[in-house]
Amino acid sequence: MRPIEYASPRTKEQAVRLLASTWGETAVLAGGTDLLSLLKDDVIAPRRLVNIKEIEELRGIAFDPRKGLRLGALVTIEELLDDPRVRQHYSALAEAAEGIRSPQIRNMGTVGGDLCQRPRCWYFRAGFGLLARDAQGRSLVLHGDNRYHAILGNEGPAYFVSPSSLAPPLIAYEARLRLFGPGGTREMPVQAFFRIPQSEEEREHDLRPNEIVTEILIPPPRGEASATYEVRQREALDWPLATASVALQMDGDRVTAARIVMGHVAPIPWLSPEAAQTLVNKTITEDVAQAAGEAAVRRARSLGRNGYKIQLARVAVKRAILRAVQGGAR
Amino acid sequence: MRDRRPSDERAASLSRREFLKISGLSLSLPVVTDFRVMRVAGAEVKIFGPGKVPVTLNINGKAYTAHLEPRVTLLEALREEFHLTGAKRVCDRGTCGACTVLMDGKPVYSCSVLAIDAQGRSITTVEGLMKDGRLHPIQQAFIDNDAQQCGFCTPGFVVACKAFLDKNPHPTPEDVRKGLGGNFCRCGTYMGIRAAVLQAAHMQKGGASHD
Numbered sequence: 001m002r003p004i005e006y007a008s009p010r011t012k013e014q015a016v017r018l019l020a021s022t023w024g025e026t027a028v029l030a031g032g033t034d035l036l037s038l039l040k041d042d043v044i045a046p047r048r049l050v051n052i053k054e055i056e057e058l059r060g061i062a063f064d065p066r067k068g069l070r071l072g073a074l075v076t077i078e079e080l081l082d083d084p085r086v087r088q089h090y091s092a093l094a095e096a097a098e099g100i101r102s103p104q105i106r107n108m109g110t111v112g113g114d115l116c117q118r119p120r121c122w123y124f125r126a127g128f129g130l131l132a133r134d135a136q137g138r139s140l141v142l143h144g145d146n147r148y149h150a151i152l153g154n155e156g157p158a159y160f161v162s163p164s165s166l167a168p169p170l171i172a173y174e175a176r177l178r179l180f181g182p183g184g185t186r187e188m189p190v191q192a193f194f195r196i197p198q199s200e201e202e203r204e205h206d207l208r209p210n211e212i213v214t215e216i217l218i219p220p221p222r223g224e225a226s227a228t229y230e231v232r233q234r235e236a237l238d239w240p241l242a243t244a245s246v247a248l249q250m251d252g253d254r255v256t257a258a259r260i261v262m263g264h265v266a267p268i269p270w271l272s273p274e275a276a277q278t279l280v281n282k283t284i285t286e287d288v289a290q291a292a293g294e295a296a297v298r299r300a301r302s303l304g305r306n307g308y309k310i311q312l313a314r315v316a317v318k319r320a321i322l323r324a325v326q327g328g329a330r
Numbered sequence: 331m332r333d334r335r336p337s338d339e340r341a342a343s344l345s346r347r348e349f350l351k352i353s354g355l356s357l358s359l360p361v362v363t364d365f366r367v368m369r370v371a372g373a374e375v376k377i378f379g380p381g382k383v384p385v386t387l388n389i390n391g392k393a394y395t396a397h398l399e400p401r402v403t404l405l406e407a408l409r410e411e412f413h414l415t416g417a418k419r420v421c422d423r424g425t426c427g428a429c430t431v432l433m434d435g436k437p438v439y440s441c442s443v444l445a446i447d448a449q450g451r452s453i454t455t456v457e458g459l460m461k462d463g464r465l466h467p468i469q470q471a472f473i474d475n476d477a478q479q480c481g482f483c484t485p486g487f488v489v490a491c492k493a494f495l496d497k498n499p500h501p502t503p504e505d506v507r508k509g510l511g512g513n514f515c516r517c518g519t520y521m522g523i524r525a526a527v528l529q530a531a532h533m534q535k536g537g538a539s540h541d
Contacts, residue, residue, distance in 0.1 A: 003380035006400035006446055013371035029447070036403070036442045037423045048377070049400065051447060078436070102512030103493065104427065107436040108443070236511040237425060 001039045005048040011055060012180045012214060018050045019210035021182075023203070028052055028212055030074060031108040034117040043118070043127060058112075058214055061086070069218040073112030077166075078103065080111060090218060092169035092226035092245045092324075096263075099230045100165055102237035112213035114166045115177070115193065116205060119267075120239055121149065121160035129200050131157045146303040148241070151310050153266035154303060158196050161264045162204065167194065168245035168263040169228050171271055175218040181211035190216070194268035204267060224249050227323035231312040240264055242309055244296070244316035246324050253283045260296060260320075265313045272296045275317055284325040286318075293318035378446060385445050389414065390458030400446045405429045407445035408455060416456035416485040427513030430486040430493075431455045437493035437512065456485040459492060468492050471530040477522035483515045491527050501531055 006029075009015040020026045027046040029035055030053060038044045052058060058074040063085040071080065080086055080097050087094040100106050100114075118124065123132030123140045132140040141149050141159040149159045170190045177193050179186045193206050207213070226247040230240040243263035249256045258276035261269050275296035282288045293314040300310045364383055365376040379400035386395045387404075389412065396411040405422075408414045408431070417440050418428040424442040431440045432454040459466040468491050471477070478484040487510070494501070494509045501509065506527045515523065 001401045003399055004401050005380050006378045006444070007368070007375050009370070009375050010373070011371065014373055014375055017370035018368070018375065029444075032444065032447070033424050033439070033442050036444070039401070040422065047380070049444075053447070101508070102427070103490070103509065104430055104437045104439045104512040105424065107433075108438050235507070236514065237427075 008051040008054045023209045031110045031113045033109045068220040071216040073213045078106040089221040092228045095228040096169045119160035147305040151300040158267040167269040168261040171261045172245040172247040172259040178215045179211045180214045196267045225324040229320035242312040244320040246320045255279045289318040289321040389453045404443040404448045405440035428486040430489045468530040471526035475522045475526040477526040479517035
């Protein structure tokens with residue numbers, strides 16, 4: 001790691017003034033679980049770290065049955081998991097948090113950091129940039145080892161997968177995100193925060209270099225049936241291979257509306273209106289869930305070595321739907 | 331009157347010019363710079379580094395101070411400055427658990443915490459688990475269940491197991507399997523480790539008290 005300055009502002013106003021207006025100059029330090037690795041691997045080399053953990057208003061979980069859930073950006077994954085209101089009303093979110101299997105990561109990592117963490121693509125981590133191209137501009141992913149890369153939204157030039165565990169359930173619940181920068185507060189659906197970069201100058205987030213995530217707002221529970229299902233290689237600490245989060249609005253046994261979001265399959269959390277549409281006015285059965293899984297991956301395509309992920313994503317969607325209506329059955 | 335030592339002799343004979351030369355030289359070296367103050371958003375914020383700054387950590391109930399650059403991790407400070415080598419450096423990327431310590435009672439990867447950031451927190455390393463020369467029950471349980479082979483992951487595992495039992499005093503075997511997901515053992519001693527955790531839980535239930 002290169003030598004670096006460190007500052008601990010007390011307010012978000014101070015924090016954003018300590019951040020530079022161009023990428024690469026400064027970095028935001030919260031849980032640090034991803035940032036320190038990026039610094040050690042020299043993927044980024046900022047001259048200043050702005051520690052935001054002293055900013056009190058970025059903390060805390062608040063729940064009101066009429067207003068919904070408010071998560072401060074600094075809420076740790078463990079705090080989220082330990083909150084009985086989250087488990088009761090937002091089970092897809094609690095199940096996604098459970099998928100972060102390391103207690104150490106859960107104690108340090110924050111919900112804001114989960115959304116802002118950088119992709120795990122090994123070419124990116126080895127310093128070849130987000131789009132991972134060689135000197136001739138060829139994609140290292142297409143010509144190299146792409147076994148963990150995207151199966152959806154992979155028309156290029158980006159092929160990495162979004163690493164966030166919490167974004168799929170947050171998007172399924174139609175959560176919103178608040179950002180703060182020198183110009184004040186911006187608010188957007190969590191879904192709009194993620195974007196597929198088209199050039200090496202762009203990022204996978206709609207976050208400006210001098211902005212910080214301040215809070216996540218989830219609408220009040222509407223009695224939806226919801227769940228997250230992960231397909232993973234290892235039980236212990238690792239990123240899943242494919243995940244699905246679903247939130248189903250029900251009228252008795254009948255689905256009236258659905259949100260289905262896949263994780264780790266595309267450069268952004270992948271909302272599938274096609275899959276959701278197959279569920280409307282249906283009663284969930286194994287066949288109905290299977291059909292939704294098929295619809296979710298209809299446009300998926302293998303890059304060569306990751307074709308197996310299409311089946312995993314199909315199964316994740318099917319099982320998340322079945323789990324949602326079976327009330328959190330494991 | 332005591333004898334003047336040679337060093338005193340020299341100090342006494344330093345000219346003002348020489349003194350300024352030496353102090354000027356020391357300023358240009360990357361020595362302890364403390365901090366500078368920047369005025370932002372109507373308040374003064376201290377900027378530390380990139381040179382060495384004084385860092386005080388509370389480790390196993392004792393205060394330790396060193397001059398460290400802000401980039402130094404808690405793990406590096408523990409091992410290289412304070413010679414507490416129980417926490418091991420293996421992956422150094424927050425994925426193996428060998429560097430696990432407790433921060434305010436919660437398990438964290440010390441490789442992924444900056445030392446400067448750990449100030450004001452109560453840090454417990456594996457060295458802090460023994461009390462009055464007696465092993466912590468989880469340490470004894472590791473021995474009883476032959477829960478190590480090469481032993482390199484063991485200190486991190488012991489600390490993680492203690493934290494797990496503090497939070498889950500009556501775990502099922504399934505809880506144990508899931509709850510230790512932050513530590514790896516490449517020798518594959520998981521069976522012994524899980525048995526050790528269950529034994530320690532049983533002992534604690536039996537009333538053997540130990541913090």
